[in-house]
Amino acid sequence: MAEPPAYPVGLRLPGRRVVVLGGGQVAQRRLPALIAAGADIVLVSPEVTPSVEAMADAGEIAWERRPYAEGDLAEAWYALIATSDPEANAQASAEAERHRVWCVRSDDADQATAWTPATGHSEGVTVAVLTTDARGRDPRHTAAIRDAVVEGLRDGTLVAPHHRTRTPGVALVGGGPGDPDLITVRGRRLLAEADVVIADRLGPRDLLAELPPHVEVIDAAKIPYGRYMAQEAINNALIEHAKQGKSVVRLKGGDPYVFGRGMEELQALAEAGIPCTVVPGISSSISVPGAAGIPVTHRGVAHEFTVVSGHVAPDDERSLVDWPSLAKLTGTLVILMGVDKIGKIAETLVAHGKSPGTPVALVQEGTTAAQRRVDATLATVAETVRAAEVKPPAVIVIGEVVKVGPEPAA
Known part of the structure; x- marks a missing residue:
């Protein structure tokens, strides 16, 4: 009989005790997400990597410099067992079972009561991928699926329309030096969600070809000694379209604030009461x-x-x-x-x-x-x-x- 699939769930850990056993590479990879989740983390290990030690020095985790001992998992909500001692891992796993603590084991997933999914994030969305067949778990395949979904959400190739009303406003997006691959992840996502794009000549022009047909693209090119769109006209266009309830992206070359007149645009938007997000870009x-x-x-x-x-x-x-x-x-x-x-x-x-x-x-x-x-x-x-x-x-x-x-x- 096939093993039932794992039941996916999101743990809410702010202020709740999480115990991590072992201070090696596994802990180093997993701790940042636990810290970001607001967990009250206790790490038990005689030795840790320099990166883990830096987390302890910064007060992000509490480090107890000793091996695992019976009772360490008492009152924990979640445990990560990742020591190099198989016997200690088995003892800790048994303790977790007795105390009904959800427990992840790095050395033996089949003996764990929980698995860590391959996770990624894209502006308010967490993507978590688990392999449902325990006999065929392939971490690289799972991670590849995660990466494909997250990248699709970020660059707009995986369309996930918002069904709740979005707050209209303007994003000043630094597009980088010209290569479309050098725009930031956040900049590319905002561009994919835009209703209107007001673009400079020095912005990554290739990205405009990827926009859906309904997106209005306004050329704000400031060609030296040629035609140009006056800054006041750009400001007015940003304000006008935002007041119509549209999501507007001002796509600029490089960084908005490095000789980009981004602050002038932000000031004009602020005076008009238009919310504005600034997305830094790679300066040329x-x-x-x-x-x-x-x-x-x-x-x-x-x-x-x-x-x-x-x-x-x-x-x-x-x-x-x-x-x-x-x-x-x-x-x-x-x-x-x-x-x-x-x-x-x-x-x-x-x-x-x-x-x-x-x-x-x-x-x-x-x-x-x-x-x-x-x-x-x-x-x-x-x-x-x-x-x-x-x-x-x-x-x-x-x-x-x-x-x-x-x-x-x-």
Whole structure:
């Protein structure tokens, strides 16, 4: 006769005693979820891993530095048995049975009264997967099912519509440097749930093709020296659609607050009484150099990096950058939006003490299929940009870190 399947249930553990026996790798993996569940955790083990010890030092668990002893599971609601001593595990399992404590065993699942499912989370939803056939339990298969379901919920490929009314509002989502795989999990999920998407040119455009047909996409592209959508118009569009009860995503390149005018949009929404969520994104200032093989810091080479907007020339009265001070720094200088001003920028840095031979790398269309890297020095960068026809968007890296990685492909 086939064994009946396990009955799935969610344990509510806040303030309730949970006993963990053993402080090795199993405990290290399971403890964070128990801590997040608010359990009152007592860990019994003579030794623990450094990570588990850090949890004890932080007060997240109580660690009793000794082997298991009879009575440890008294008044526990749940127990995780994961010591390296099979005899102690069997004794603890028997105690759990006597006290009617749900007990998980890492060494012998068949002797346990509970199994730990493969779990994952996606914005308010916990996915837990158990294999129902005890004779054919396959943890890797179970985990693969869990991963597929969670990823589908996160990226919108597994459609799970909300049947309760959603609170309308705006999400300012940093889309990352351009590669659609580099948007955050939360950003991708919000994009999949949007009714309206107001997108920048530098956002991950490939993601727009995945949106359902009913989603309205508004082009807020700010193309240099071309057509653009005024910031006030963007603010008004965000407010107008949110007031219509729609879920609106403002999809921006990089991070909303790194030269992205995200705070201006948030302030406009706040004044209009529109709730707003900010989802940070991977800034091109660090990700694009990294994709091109350039670390912005490196031991013994650069202990700091500075990110500067180059959209205003150094001699422009609107400039807020202290270029003379930047010329004196020994670390890495990363310039965004500075392709057409790089000649004047290089000239200013050299005039204030930077060596003309300082390495420079320009990375155009970073992280995308069109990425290319062009190398120069401060003395040659202006002519190199003209000769190589470097166009925005491009991230400019100035400093010795340019030479740290492998030689760029010709």
